[in-house]
Amino acid sequence: MAAARQGSQATLPAVQVPAVAVLVVILTVVEDVLKVLLVRRSAEPFRDYWSLPGGLLALPEPLDAAAVRKLEEETGLADVYLEQLYTFCNLDGRGSVAVTYFALVHHQRAKLARRTDWQPAWFPVAGLPALAFQNNLVIDYAVQRLRAKLDYSNVAYSLLPEEFTLSQLQRAYEAILARPLDKRNFRKRMLSLGIIAATGRRAGEGRHRPDQLYAFRERRPIIF
Amino acid sequence: MAAARQGSQATLPAVQVPAVAVLVVILTVVEDVLKVLLVRRSAEPFRDYWSLPGGLLALPEPLDAAAVRKLEEETGLADVYLEQLYTFCNLDGRGSVAVTYFALVHHQRAKLARRTDWQPAWFPVAGLPALAFQNNLVIDYAVQRLRAKLDYSNVAYSLLPEEFTLSQLQRAYEAILARPLDKRNFRKRMLSLGIIAATGRRAGEGRHRPDQLYAFRERRPIIF
DNA sequence: GCAAAAGTGTTCTCTGTACACCCATGT
DNA sequence: ACATGGGTGTACAGAGAACACTTTTGC
Numbered sequence: 001m002a003a004a005r006q007g008s009q010a011t012l013p014a015v016q017v018p019a020v021a022v023l024v025v026i027l028t029v030v031e032d033v034l035k036v037l038l039v040r041r042s043a044e045p046f047r048d049y050w051s052l053p054g055g056l057l058a059l060p061e062p063l064d065a066a067a068v069r070k071l072e073e074e075t076g077l078a079d080v081y082l083e084q085l086y087t088f089c090n091l092d093g094r095g096s097v098a099v100t101y102f103a104l105v106h107h108q109r110a111k112l113a114r115r116t117d118w119q120p121a122w123f124p125v126a127g128l129p130a131l132a133f134q135n136n137l138v139i140d141y142a143v144q145r146l147r148a149k150l151d152y153s154n155v156a157y158s159l160l161p162e163e164f165t166l167s168q169l170q171r172a173y174e175a176i177l178a179r180p181l182d183k184r185n186f187r188k189r190m191l192s193l194g195i196i197a198a199t200g201r202r203a204g205e206g207r208h209r210p211d212q213l214y215a216f217r218e219r220r221p222i223i224f
Numbered sequence: 225m226a227a228a229r230q231g232s233q234a235t236l237p238a239v240q241v242p243a244v245a246v247l248v249v250i251l252t253v254v255e256d257v258l259k260v261l262l263v264r265r266s267a268e269p270f271r272d273y274w275s276l277p278g279g280l281l282a283l284p285e286p287l288d289a290a291a292v293r294k295l296e297e298e299t300g301l302a303d304v305y306l307e308q309l310y311t312f313c314n315l316d317g318r319g320s321v322a323v324t325y326f327a328l329v330h331h332q333r334a335k336l337a338r339r340t341d342w343q344p345a346w347f348p349v350a351g352l353p354a355l356a357f358q359n360n361l362v363i364d365y366a367v368q369r370l371r372a373k374l375d376y377s378n379v380a381y382s383l384l385p386e387e388f389t390l391s392q393l394q395r396a397y398e399a400i401l402a403r404p405l406d407k408r409n410f411r412k413r414m415l416s417l418g419i420i421a422a423t424g425r426r427a428g429e430g431r432h433r434p435d436q437l438y439a440f441r442e443r444r445p446i447i448f
Numbered sequence: 449g450c451a452a453a454a455g456t457g458t459t460c461t462c463t464g465t466a467c468a469c470c471c472a473t474g475t
Numbered sequence: 476a477c478a479t480g481g482g483t484g485t486a487c488a489g490a491g492a493a494c495a496c497t498t499t500t501g502c
């Protein structure tokens with residue numbers, strides 16, 4: 001590979017050295033619907049389009065740190081599941097490199113930034129409008145990855161409150177996978193994996209039998 | 225994320241805008257040993273250390289194209305399995321972003337570039353010396369990914385010749401996984417997956433019973 | 449005939465899936 | 476009493492893992 005001749009900065013630096021963007025797909029489940037956090041662009045290009053939160057990487061900040069910071073700026077959260085997703089090329093049609101991440105947050109803990117410009121908001125993943133910079137591609141990829149990961153990891157811990165009922169957990173899974181799950185099989189599997197444990201407390205809400213509360217044994221990523 | 229103020233290019237461009245490197249982990253199996261292609265560096269930093277082939281991304285070349293080109297430059301091969309691996313940050317201690325790929329080649333088809341400098345060579349993955357730019361990390365990651373993928377995809381097609389025996393295939397799997405496999409279970413699984421088919425020809429080599437030759441039905445990536 | 453590698457089946461365990469009814473509470 | 480959601484068990488099918496001997500060839 002020819003080294004990018006960085007000595008000759010004068011001529012066309014934007015054409016020789018690609019810009020590096022960091023994008024974060026922040027997902028949550030609100031009322032049994034999988035949603036993604038988007039910000040409304042207040043500048044060109046794509047002014048007034050919605051897009052994923054992110055921006056150009058400025059040294060000396062490391063990639064992961066930039067993703068964590070962006071997540072924190074939009075939601076106020078730092079201690080959530082976050083992983084690198086994929087690195088896209090030329091989403092903007094100008095040769096930039098976009099390193100993408102995806103994060104899972106509990107929507108009640110997330111306090112969305114309040115701004116006059118670049119305001120963030122939650123959007124149902126199903127039925128998104130066309131987004132800036134082909135961000136739809138990135139979101140599809142993130143959802144695909146999340147669906148796969150639900151099956152062999154405990155990442156859902158990052159979507160739910162500390163304590164939750166098995167029904168809540170199941171509804172979160174169903175919202176993400178977009179298909180119904182069998183109640184008995186779901187409970188059997190969750191319990192046999194040993195990743196959750198009953199807390200002993202009960203949630204008595206609604207006019208029905210009160211239900212057992214559970215918590216994840218580990219609030220950090222575990223691969224089965 | 226603060227936009228990297230690209231207007232002020234004059235001062236310290238190398239500090240503000242990260243360099244983007246593309247690295248390719250080219251793996252093969254030679255005589256039942258998993259090997260990786262490394263090139264001997266002929267310039268600072270890390271002169272005379274071995275490192276993964278790669279270089280800085282120069283626009284307008286897209287990321288994937290750079291990886292394909294690099295692979296072709298080193299091995300002469302273009303039609304092999306190649307996928308993006310992960311994007312590392314700061315492997316060089318100077319804040320660069322390294323987008324890494326991994327490729328699988330059949331070592332007899334690969335014609336290594338012959339040069340006086342930056343000469344490539346195959347190295348057994350087990351027992352590598354310390355490489356330039358923490359490249360050992362990248363190789364470990366690639367091997368991990370390859371091991372996982374063997375289990376649920378047909379990527380091995382890219383490691384073997386057009387026709388091969390089931391014993392050859394099994395030895396390739398064993399070399400990569402670094403553990404012995406049961407012959408009967410291996411054959412049963414490979415055949416029941418329907419990804420390979422007997423060609424009808426036999427390989428009569430050596431002083432033993434001649435064996436059936438097989439070929440992958442599809443020489444392109446398939447996920448089970 | 450012997451050395452070398454090819455080829456071949458059965459059993460068991462575990463996991464995933466399909467499936468329907470009773471229970472505890474609030475109103 | 477009834478409406479609402481919580482909670483529970485069994486049976487079947489398919490996949491993976493363990494395991495040993497016979498066959499065909501070259502020498």
